[in-house]
Amino acid sequence: MPESEAETDVAVVGGGPAGLHAALVLAQGGLSVVLLDESDTLGGQYYKRRAEQLTAAFGDFRPRGTELINQVRAAGVDVRTGTLVWGAEDSGRTLFTSDVHTGALGRINTRATLAATGAYERSLPFPGWTLPGVVTPGFALHLATMDRVPVGQQVVLAGTGPFLLPVACALLEVGARIEALVELNHPYRPSTSAIGGALRQPARLAEAARYLLTLARHGVRVEQGARVLAAHGDTQVTAVDIGQEDGSVRQLETDALCVGFGFRPSTELPRLLGCLTEPDPTGSEQLPVVDADGATSVDGLYVAGDCAGIAGVHAAGVRGRLAAHAILRRLAPGRAPVRLSGLRRRARALDRFAELADRLYPLPTTADIPDATQVCRCEGVSAGEIRQTAATGWNDLHGTKAATRAGMGPCQGRECGHIVAALAGRGSNPNQEAECFAARMPIRPLPMAATVEGQEVP
Numbered sequence: 001m002p003e004s005e006a007e008t009d010v011a012v013v014g015g016g017p018a019g020l021h022a023a024l025v026l027a028q029g030g031l032s033v034v035l036l037d038e039s040d041t042l043g044g045q046y047y048k049r050r051a052e053q054l055t056a057a058f059g060d061f062r063p064r065g066t067e068l069i070n071q072v073r074a075a076g077v078d079v080r081t082g083t084l085v086w087g088a089e090d091s092g093r094t095l096f097t098s099d100v101h102t103g104a105l106g107r108i109n110t111r112a113t114l115a116a117t118g119a120y121e122r123s124l125p126f127p128g129w130t131l132p133g134v135v136t137p138g139f140a141l142h143l144a145t146m147d148r149v150p151v152g153q154q155v156v157l158a159g160t161g162p163f164l165l166p167v168a169c170a171l172l173e174v175g176a177r178i179e180a181l182v183e184l185n186h187p188y189r190p191s192t193s194a195i196g197g198a199l200r201q202p203a204r205l206a207e208a209a210r211y212l213l214t215l216a217r218h219g220v221r222v223e224q225g226a227r228v229l230a231a232h233g234d235t236q237v238t239a240v241d242i243g244q245e246d247g248s249v250r251q252l253e254t255d256a257l258c259v260g261f262g263f264r265p266s267t268e269l270p271r272l273l274g275c276l277t278e279p280d281p282t283g284s285e286q287l288p289v290v291d292a293d294g295a296t297s298v299d300g301l302y303v304a305g306d307c308a309g310i311a312g313v314h315a316a317g318v319r320g321r322l323a324a325h326a327i328l329r330r331l332a333p334g335r336a337p338v339r340l341s342g343l344r345r346r347a348r349a350l351d352r353f354a355e356l357a358d359r360l361y362p363l364p365t366t367a368d369i370p371d372a373t374q375v376c377r378c379e380g381v382s383a384g385e386i387r388q389t390a391a392t393g394w395n396d397l398h399g400t401k402a403a404t405r406a407g408m409g410p411c412q413g414r415e416c417g418h419i420v421a422a423l424a425g426r427g428s429n430p431n432q433e434a435e436c437f438a439a440r441m442p443i444r445p446l447p448m449a450a451t452v453e454g455q456e457v458p
């Protein structure tokens with residue numbers, strides 16, 4: 001039995017930019033709103049909160065986030081931080097929660113649910129990627145912006161995506177030296193058509209130019225068309241091999257290697273509720289199928305922000321507001337109509353920018369991950385084991401998972417699932433569409449405390 005039970009008009013899962021903007025519109029529209037986030041603070045990835053002492057010493061990190069959070073609280077939203085949503089049923093009308101500190105279980109009964117659960121960073125394995133000192137760019141950014149600590153003194157940043165630029169700038173600000181920014185693609189030598197697309201987004205273009213100027217001022221070389229081949233070190237990364245386009249390899253000394261390939265939507269909740277999905281533009285993820293307002297195929301379930309497709313912080317805010325207006329039209333139909341044409345135009349423009357980013361920063365193939373490289377870190381399964389399993393006939397994702405245990409560890413495939421899927425799919429059919437592990441309750445690990453003393457997970 002849950003320890004607490006609550007009734008609400010709308011439950012918003014995720015207190016990042018999408019969830020915050022949505023909760024505000026919903027509460028201002030007169031609905032009761034419960035906003036749930038497993039973090040102890042609201043803000044999500046972009047409006048992350050600094051600890052009090054650091055705010056006092058270094059100032060507010062992104063004051064717009066503070067302002068938005070204050071508005072949400074002032075509007076009467078029932079904010080429940082430190083609360084994980086680990087399950088749902090009945091088209092999202094019932095959400096199962098757990099207090100991340102005590103394990104206390106709860107249940108929320110709601111008339112509509114908005115999933116605004118954000119994204120994960122995308123990692124791709126390479127030899128040495130499990131060495132201490134090899135991290136994701138988001139982790140390095142968190143240390144630099146929240147704790148004002150550089151992840152290393154001699155940092156190499158690599159992978160692909162526009163996100164590498166702000167991370168590099170944040171590292172410079174806290175005193176790290178950047179040995180190189182190694183970009184897999186050639187986004188900063190774009191084709192004429194890409195330049196045309198970028199010119200239609202002057203604010204985003206100006207932001208990228210600011211980052212590139214900062215890097216140039218600090219003498220950071222942005223190497224395009226290059227990639228990390230391997231990291232070396234005993235107890236800590238000390239060197240990294242960089243493969244150049246002409247086939248040559250050079251080695252750089254480093255004490256921190258940050259490698260990332262953009263973001264992957266966190267879609268477990270909508271998938272658990274059975275909503276229709278389709279492949280995302282990268283072809284490697286399944287995204288909820290939605291209408292222009294984020295309504296899914298499951299009646300009463302909406303999605304917004306990065307979990308509905310990676311489009312960045314501005315799109316998350318706009319999409320959160322559009323979904324909120326759609327929920328208001330549904331649950332409070334008597335309200336005066338609100339003009340949304342400006343918001344819709346903005347959403348379409350931001351979508352076009354996201355499409356441009358997908359074109360400028362394509363993902364590499366998983367075909368050249370060496371057999372010996374570990375893919376599932378939780379269960380210690382290598383790329384070779386997955387390929388072998390697929391080749392012996394277990395060539396769907398679920399069979400591969402059962403045979404190798406890849407994706408059965410604590411992260412439940414959130415880290416490796418997309419790679420296991422790609423490797424398994426290639427076993428017999430290179431054109432097979434990417435699958436993903438089925439979403440099951442609990443969608444995140446639950447503390448043992450939640451399952452003892454007579455409490456049972458349904």
Ligand SMILES: Cc1cc2nc3c(=O)[nH]c(=O)nc-3n(C[C@H](O)[C@H](O)[C@H](O)COP(=O)(O)OP(=O)(O)OC[C@H]3O[C@@H](n4cnc5c(N)ncnc54)[C@H](O)[C@@H]3O)c2cc1C
Pocket residue numbers: 013014015016017018019036037038039043044045046047083084085086116117118119120121138139141166263266304305306307311312313314316443444
């Ligand atoms: C690591 C990282 C760093 C980033 N840094 C930048 C940056 O510097 N600049 C930039 O422009 N963009 C950055 N982005 C992208 C930008 O932050 C996102 O586009 C934006 O935050 C998306 O907003 P969102 O509301 O969709 O999701 P998020 O901001 O990710 O918020 C999602 C929230 O949902 C919560 N949540 C997820 N699942 C559950 C659950 N089951 N139960 C309860 N709560 C849950 C999470 O705790 C989180 O707070 C970053 C993204 C990531 C992943």
